Each structure stands twice: as structure tokens, then as C-alpha cells.
Amino acid sequence: MAAPPPPPAAPAPLKRQGTWSSMMDEWRTKGAHESATECNAFVLSLVATLPPDARAVPEPTATGKALYDWLTVKVKENMFQRRKKKFPSCEVAVLAVALKHSGLWREARAASEALAGGAAPASVPASPAMVVLWKRVRGVREAIDMAMKKLAHGEMPDDGVDADSGDEDGEGGAAGGAGGGGVTELQAPTRLKDSLLWDLQRSFYDEVAIGAWSEAIVPNFVTTNAFLASAYAKSIMGLIRDLFDSPSAPGDRAKPLYIVEVGAGHGKLGFLICRELLRMREFFPAGHGLEFPFKYVMTDFTAHNVEFWMQHASFAELFEMGVLDCAVWDAEKETSMTLLRSKEVLSADSGLVTNPLVVITNYIFDTLRTDAFRIVDGELQETRIAIDSSSAADAEEPTAPSVIKRMSHRWSYEAVPADADFFGDEDFNYVVRSYAERLENASFMVPVGGLSLIRSLSAMSGGRLLLLTGDKGYVREAELEGHRDPHIAVHGSFSVMVNFHALRLYVERLGGFAMTTPHLDGFKCAHFFLGLPREATMHTRWAFKNNIEEFGPENFSTLQRCIKEECTNPSLKHVLALLRLSRHDSEVFYKFKQVLIDKTMYPYAADNVQRDIREDIAGVEETYYPLQSSKDVCFEIGRLLMGLKDYRGAVGYFERSNELCGQHHVTYHNMGICCYYLDEFETALKCFDASLDLKPDYGEAADWRKKLLAKTQSASSGHAWNSEEDYEDGTDTE
Ligand SMILES: C[S@@+](CC[C@H](N)C(=O)[O-])C[C@H]1O[C@@H](n2cnc3c(N)ncnc32)[C@H](O)[C@@H]1O
Structure with a gap:
């Protein structure tokens, strides 16, 4: 034994x-x-x-x-x-x-x-x-x-x-249940869809605006990376082919395919998808009357975000080309939108939306108004939420965004007849009733804001719509079984689990169909087709199957996270392969920058690998959308180029780093080193001085300055910069 x-x-x-x-x-x-x-x-x-x-x-x-x-x-x-x-x-x-x-x-x-x-x-x-x-x-x-x-x-x-799930890729923690004494009730038990939660959500996004992402409050990597953008662009390309590939195809060649992104927030996904579509331009079907068969429209309910995009340098060229426009649009309230640059009005009767509308809603259905129910031994119950705050002062202004971090909530349930009019819309009611008919014991959410959004946008496009969406949530009815309180995750704002299955019920009731990612765990993607027959959407469906269902955005973001967290010593080849799989996502580059920099230099990568890396750098630059000054991608590219001894190229990136992310003593110091090796001693001196102006006690810049002066004073130096000690790798912001 x-x-x-x-x-x-x-x-x-x-x-x-x-x-x-x-x-x-x-x-x-x-x-x-x-x-x-x-x-x-x-x-x-x-x-x-x-x-x-x-x-x-x-x-x-x-x-x-x-x-x-x-x-x-x-x-x-x-x-x-x-x-x-x-x-x-x-x-x-x-x-x-x-x-x-x-x-x-x-x-x-x-x-x-x-x-x-x-x-x-x-x-x-x-x-x-x-x-x-x-x-x-x-x-x-x-x-x-x-x-x-x-x-x-x-x-x-x-x-x-x-x-x-504390990685930036994940969500925050959950808002908890009620505490004991010392809490102030801000809202008595109320139906979830009518709760003040949604007002808080709006005031958060309106007040914090772009700071939600530039200050890393709301996560966005999973919903917004170059891999996902590439997959979505291929689905859009699939629809372009379905609509315009042959003379008998059903698209209107005189009008673009409008792609409306709802709640585009920071704007990065729009940037990445437009870039990816333009990269595929040689495959656009010939015979379309316009140079570009699509127009991408970024929208958000808060004008602050829209103003940010209008000013953002990454969009200037896309606006100029006419492939991008934007609008202030409230997905829960408005049925038409006016595009800010072209002044076009997209509405049911403006005659512009003659092709099906493509709608993108990443990380939106979990943000918009949602209702919740449960079924206990066949009895349907409405879910009520009461909101408390740990500060009595919040009762004065219960919708101020700062309340979110002090609030807690309590759930309660009340029986309701299954044939009640829950939403004033029979198609929405149908979702609840069909669960009530089939399930004995279940808990489910109804994404009412999301359903209104589909209703308004499909009305704009004569009922023809392709909806691309990604979020966390449930895709199968079996996942709704059992009793549990709704989950509210807090990450500055908050979000709920999305009932993709309810969206499917609604779309199917309207005659459409859905494709969803097959796995139950993790981030989900789905395409909903309305007014688009299966047999007429072969290319679109193939794109979903090939780029999302088989190895999709969830698998990709899990893979890169696991490599980051679990591989203690990935090789250069490992990281380069991941970077290429990511479609040169600049965040992936940023995450693995140190491996790239270290392993390109020590030992020196072979010439052909170095040449490949330069092309990879160009790819990274293409996907780079400056948003967080703490993630200074140009600075890191500059360091990598220093490692490749491309000092001229490095200086260019360091200059961009100063422009985009603010001046920094290490950036000037590195520029000084580059100029030194380019024999541009005067500029090198200015750079070391600028570094020391920003940080007078920065010893490394002071040492280099001395070395430079010694060199310029005696013509005898033959030192070549290539040793580890000489190399300033300055930063690491994770
Ligand atoms: C969680 S963020 C998602 C941002 C981006 N789509 C992403 O994937 O990272 C939610 C976005 O929805 C916007 N939003 C909130 N309520 C909205 C509404 N009623 N109509 C349109 N946009 C809304 C917010 O301003 C914010 O930009």
C-alpha cells in the first residue's frame, strides 16, 4: 500500500x-x-x-x-x-x-x-x-x-x-449586495429596466467621456483589438461580395454600404476596421459605382466622444477619403441620425439606406437598459432592484457618477402574469412569454435597450440589417436555467451579462437568423441577420465561420493573455508569431515589447529576422491609435529601432512619442544617444540638455553629456555604442 x-x-x-x-x-x-x-x-x-x-x-x-x-x-x-x-x-x-x-x-x-x-x-x-x-x-x-x-x-x-478577471482584458468586480446599517436607500425596489442605474450609467459616460479609456477605467482590449477588427472587416467584406459580386447581386451600386458603430466610445475599433477594409481594397468587387463601396459611421450618445474623434489625427485621412463619418446618436431614443461631416440623414425615409445596414455593437448591449425576470416552478417573476449608498449625501444627487463606487444593491422578486404587457411592444413581450412557456426554473435578462436599437436601425434600412456584436453573456437557453440574481460588474461604469439568446429569439421572430460563437466560456461574438436570406449571404456566413467561429476573438485574447501571464521566457520567434497572429496589434506589441527589444539585441537577431522585424514595426504603427499616454508605443518602437541600430528611424519615433505622449527626460536622453551615433553632436547635446531640463538629477543623461563633450573636445574617440550598459531601456508601463 x-x-x-x-x-x-x-x-x-x-x-x-x-x-x-x-x-x-x-x-x-x-x-x-x-x-x-x-x-x-x-x-x-x-x-x-x-x-x-x-x-x-x-x-x-x-x-x-x-x-x-x-x-x-x-x-x-x-x-x-x-x-x-x-x-x-x-x-x-x-x-x-x-x-x-x-x-x-x-x-x-x-x-x-x-x-x-x-x-x-x-x-x-x-x-x-x-x-x-x-x-x-x-x-x-x-x-x-x-x-x-x-x-x-x-x-x-x-x-x-x-x-x-483583473487583467485589463477582463471586467471589474461585481457590485455587491447590501451592507448592514449606515446605508442610505437611493431607490426603493424598482423594475430593473426603470432603475436609476441606467441614469448613473449615462452620467458616467457623459461626464468621464474619453477619460473612461484614456485613464484605463473601462477595459476595452477584448472588444477592440486588431484581430477582432480584422475578423469583423472580413464579415463586412463578405457582405460586400454578397451584395455586389455579380451584376445580378442584389446591392444598390449607386450607394455605399453604411456601417454604423453604436457606442463607439474611444473610436479605436472604427479606426481599425476602416484600416482593415482599406487594406482589402483590391478585392472589392469591380463594377461598384463608388470608389469605396462602404461608409463607416461612428456614433455615441455623448457629444464629448464624437468631438474627440473629430479632432483625432488618426481619423483625418479617413474623413478626407469620405469613408468615415460620425454622429451623435442615442441608441435607446432616436430613430434617425445626421452625419456630422456629410450632413447626410440616415432615416427610414431619407432614401440613403438602400443597401442593408451593417451595425456594430461591441460592449454595448451590456451597457444599455436591461430588464430581468425569473421563473420559479413555472411562476414568472419580475426582478426588482433597490439601490443603496454608503454616503447619505448621495441622496441629494443620486445620478452623479461618483455614486457608482459607493452604491450597493438588493434584489427582490414579484410574481407577474405571463401575458402582461411588459414593454409596450409585442415583439419584445414575445421574448419573455416564450421563456415563460418553455422553462420551469430559470433566470434571464431582456436587453430592452438592445432590442430598441435593433428596432430603430432595421426601420432605417427597410428591415435589412447585419448586426455584428461582441460581449460577455449567454448564448444558449440552457445557460439560463436555475435561480440566480443578475450579475452587475463594476469597472468605473458597470455592465451586465448579455442574453444573446433573447436577441436571437427576437431576431428569429422578425424572420431573421443568428450565428454565435460555439463556446460557453468567455467573450462571445454573434452575427444577427435580418431581412437577409441565408442563401444570399454565403460569403458573410463563411467569414463568420472561418474568422470567428473556428478561432475567434475570444481564443485570440485568451491566448495572448496566457502567453503574457504563464510563459516566463518566451522566445523572439514566439512573440513575433503572436504579434503577426494579432494582425500587429499595437497593444500586443506593447505587452511584449521587452521580449522584442531584449531578444532582438542579445544575441543579435539574424539579418533576415531583423528585416522582418522592421516590417512588423510598420504593421504595428498602422494599428496604433494614440489613446493612453501611459502606453507610449512610439517610444517603445524607438527603443526597438535603437536595438536594430536604426538610429535615424528611432529619432523619428522618439519625436512622435514626445508629440503624442508628452515630453520625457528618457525620450530626450535616448534621442541624444541616437544623435551621438549619427555623429550629430550638436543635436545630441541639445537632447541631453533637454533631458536634464526635465530631470536635473538624471545621472545617465549627465554622464552621456560628459562623454559627448569629451568626444567633441578630443577627436580620438572610437567607441561604438553597442554595449548593454550604454543602452537606456527606460520604461515599462504595464
Ligand atoms: C462599455 S463602452 C463600449 C465602448 C466600445 N464600443 C468598446 O467596445 O470598448 C459603452 C459605450 O456606449 C455608449 N453609450 C452608453 N449609452 C448609450 C446610448 N444610449 N446610446 C449610444 N451610446 C451609448 C457610451 O458612451 C460608451 O461609449
Whole structure:
């Protein structure tokens, strides 16, 4: 008989240095929070008090809120801090993760002990484990918020909080249920679709506007990357071929195919899809009366986003070519739209939408007004939501976006007859009734805002519409079985799970059909066809099957995330293959920049590989849409080109970096080095001076400046810059 497994090792006891409350008080009275080093030391001492078992957290209750406030400030500072090669205060991330993720306590403690044992207190190298922790903490901020609220009310945070997808690709944590005492009711139980939640959502997007993405508050990688854009562009190309391929094909050659993107937000997806369609221009069917058979229209309900696109340099050429336009359009209220550049009006009777309309709604159905029901032993029940806030002052202005982070909610249910008029629209009612007829026990959402959007846009196009959509949610009826409260994920704004199956029911009732991604887990994509017969959409359906169903956006974003998080030492070939699979997505480049830079230089990549890399760089530049100054893609391309000894090219990218992401002492320093090797000593001197103007104590620029002066003063130097020490790799902003 095999010997029984040895008992698990007992966790090493941790030294305790006082209570959290007393330490917090001391820290605050000392004013130590003014200094980063002191802060880090403080967090380290807190971490040292962590017990081995998360469930036995002894006493954060009294100080939890104050600690959390401070943590979030630190986390935010670090998130937005430009060009971090190190992880200053990453202990904060460790601690915050530890607070919520009981499973990570061991890891958190190990990391913090490593920090305590010799690493410089204010900054430590970013190990892969820390990168993962860091990413998690970004995603769990809201979950921690809720956990802290609970702690403040004397409860332990529950384990059910969905805080596991902290990568920028994922969602935030869930808004929690009600806390105990000390909360103010902002809204009594109300049907979900009539809740003030949706007003909060609107005020968030209207007020924060482009900051939602430029400050990395709302995630967008999964819904907006070059791989997904390429897949959507191929579906659109499929429809273009279905409509215009042969003289007998049904399209109107005198008019473009309008592609309306709803809630385009940051605008990056529109940029990527237009670029991809233009790359395929040699395959547009001949005989279309217009130079370009499509016009892409980006829309959003908030004029702030639309103004941002109108000013964005990446769109200038597309506007000029006439392939892009934009409109302020509210998907839940308006039935026609006026395009801001061409002044064209897209409506049921303007005579412009003579071809089917292509509609793109990524990450929208989860944002728009949604209703919820459940069926208990055959009885249909409406879902009601009550909203509370931890601050009584919120009752004064319950729709201010800041309420979102303080709100919590309670669910309740009320029986309703299945033949009630739920929405004032028989086709919408049909969705609820058909579930009520078939299911005994189920919980389901009805994306009413999404259904209104389909109704308005299909009316504009004579009932002919191809809807391309991507979101998180349910694609099969079986996923709705059982009883559970609706899930609300908070990430600055909030979002709900999308019932793709309900959208399918609605579209099928109107005579259409749907194609959805086959897997139950992860991000879903779907194409809905209205007024477009199956047999007349062969190319479109083939594109879906080939580019979305078989290996689609979900698989791609999971693959790149796993490589980033799980492969500790990917090779140059590995990363280049991924970059090419991503269609040269600039974010993927940014994520793997360090591998590319390091492994192109040491050892030097072969000549043919170097030539390939230059083409890859051109591809990355094409997909680059400047949005977050903290992700300075041009700076990183500049560094890569320095590694390839293309100093002229590097200087060009460093100049663009200064233009797009702000001037930085390391950028000037690197430009100085490039100019030095280009024998442009005067410019090199100006660059080192500019670097030192921005950061007078920047020793590396000072050293290079000395070296330059020595060289210009004695004509004898033959040093060639190629050593690792000479190379300034300045940044790492994850
Ligand atoms: C979660 S963001 C999605 C942005 C982008 N589509 C993406 O995939 O990253 C939701 C977007 O919908 C917009 N939005 C919210 N309510 C809307 C409405 N009623 N009509 C049109 N757009 C709306 C917001 O302004 C925001 O740009």
C-alpha cells in the first residue's frame, strides 16, 4: 500500500508588530503618508501582520475604510504613472490583493517577504508574479471597495465577489449586495429596466467621456483589438461580395454600404476596421459605382466622444477619403441620425439606406437598459432592484457618477402574469412569454435597450440589417436555467451579462437568423441577420465561420493573455508569431515589447529576422491609435529601432512619442544617444540638455553629456555604442 501523503508544511509564523488600528494611527500622525518610502515601509509592516489564513483576518474592520482610501490612491498613482520600469509601491498591490483574494495570501506574503528581505524599499523589479498581482489589483479595485464596505459594517467580505478577471482584458468586480446599517436607500425596489442605474450609467459616460479609456477605467482590449477588427472587416467584406459580386447581386451600386458603430466610445475599433477594409481594397468587387463601396459611421450618445474623434489625427485621412463619418446618436431614443461631416440623414425615409445596414455593437448591449425576470416552478417573476449608498449625501444627487463606487444593491422578486404587457411592444413581450412557456426554473435578462436599437436601425434600412456584436453573456437557453440574481460588474461604469439568446429569439421572430460563437466560456461574438436570406449571404456566413467561429476573438485574447501571464521566457520567434497572429496589434506589441527589444539585441537577431522585424514595426504603427499616454508605443518602437541600430528611424519615433505622449527626460536622453551615433553632436547635446531640463538629477543623461563633450573636445574617440550598459531601456508601463 502506498504511504499516505505527508502533512502539508505548517506556515511559518509571522511576526506581529501591533494592531492595524494603532499602526494606522501612528502612520497618520507622523504624516508619513507624504513620503513614498515611508508609505512603502508602512505597507510592509502591515503585510507583516497578515495572518496565514485569510479567513482569520483579525481586525481590519475599524481601519479598513481609511486603509482602502489610501490604497486606491496609491494604486491609481501607480497605474497612471508614466514609464515605470520598476514597480514602486507594488506592496500596495500585494496587500490589496491579499485583502480580497484569500487564495493568494501565501503568494502575497512571499512577495512581500522578498521585498522586505533586501530589495530597495521604494522600487523593486517587476517579476512575472508581481505583474500578475498588479493586474489583478487593477481589476479588483471595486471588489475591494465592496469588501471594505462590508468590513466597515462589521461583516466579512464574501467569497462570491467576482473579482477574478483583473487583467485589463477582463471586467471589474461585481457590485455587491447590501451592507448592514449606515446605508442610505437611493431607490426603493424598482423594475430593473426603470432603475436609476441606467441614469448613473449615462452620467458616467457623459461626464468621464474619453477619460473612461484614456485613464484605463473601462477595459476595452477584448472588444477592440486588431484581430477582432480584422475578423469583423472580413464579415463586412463578405457582405460586400454578397451584395455586389455579380451584376445580378442584389446591392444598390449607386450607394455605399453604411456601417454604423453604436457606442463607439474611444473610436479605436472604427479606426481599425476602416484600416482593415482599406487594406482589402483590391478585392472589392469591380463594377461598384463608388470608389469605396462602404461608409463607416461612428456614433455615441455623448457629444464629448464624437468631438474627440473629430479632432483625432488618426481619423483625418479617413474623413478626407469620405469613408468615415460620425454622429451623435442615442441608441435607446432616436430613430434617425445626421452625419456630422456629410450632413447626410440616415432615416427610414431619407432614401440613403438602400443597401442593408451593417451595425456594430461591441460592449454595448451590456451597457444599455436591461430588464430581468425569473421563473420559479413555472411562476414568472419580475426582478426588482433597490439601490443603496454608503454616503447619505448621495441622496441629494443620486445620478452623479461618483455614486457608482459607493452604491450597493438588493434584489427582490414579484410574481407577474405571463401575458402582461411588459414593454409596450409585442415583439419584445414575445421574448419573455416564450421563456415563460418553455422553462420551469430559470433566470434571464431582456436587453430592452438592445432590442430598441435593433428596432430603430432595421426601420432605417427597410428591415435589412447585419448586426455584428461582441460581449460577455449567454448564448444558449440552457445557460439560463436555475435561480440566480443578475450579475452587475463594476469597472468605473458597470455592465451586465448579455442574453444573446433573447436577441436571437427576437431576431428569429422578425424572420431573421443568428450565428454565435460555439463556446460557453468567455467573450462571445454573434452575427444577427435580418431581412437577409441565408442563401444570399454565403460569403458573410463563411467569414463568420472561418474568422470567428473556428478561432475567434475570444481564443485570440485568451491566448495572448496566457502567453503574457504563464510563459516566463518566451522566445523572439514566439512573440513575433503572436504579434503577426494579432494582425500587429499595437497593444500586443506593447505587452511584449521587452521580449522584442531584449531578444532582438542579445544575441543579435539574424539579418533576415531583423528585416522582418522592421516590417512588423510598420504593421504595428498602422494599428496604433494614440489613446493612453501611459502606453507610449512610439517610444517603445524607438527603443526597438535603437536595438536594430536604426538610429535615424528611432529619432523619428522618439519625436512622435514626445508629440503624442508628452515630453520625457528618457525620450530626450535616448534621442541624444541616437544623435551621438549619427555623429550629430550638436543635436545630441541639445537632447541631453533637454533631458536634464526635465530631470536635473538624471545621472545617465549627465554622464552621456560628459562623454559627448569629451568626444567633441578630443577627436580620438572610437567607441561604438553597442554595449548593454550604454543602452537606456527606460520604461515599462504595464
Ligand atoms: C462599455 S463602452 C463600449 C465602448 C466600445 N464600443 C468598446 O467596445 O470598448 C459603452 C459605450 O456606449 C455608449 N453609450 C452608453 N449609452 C448609450 C446610448 N444610449 N446610446 C449610444 N451610446 C451609448 C457610451 O458612451 C460608451 O461609449
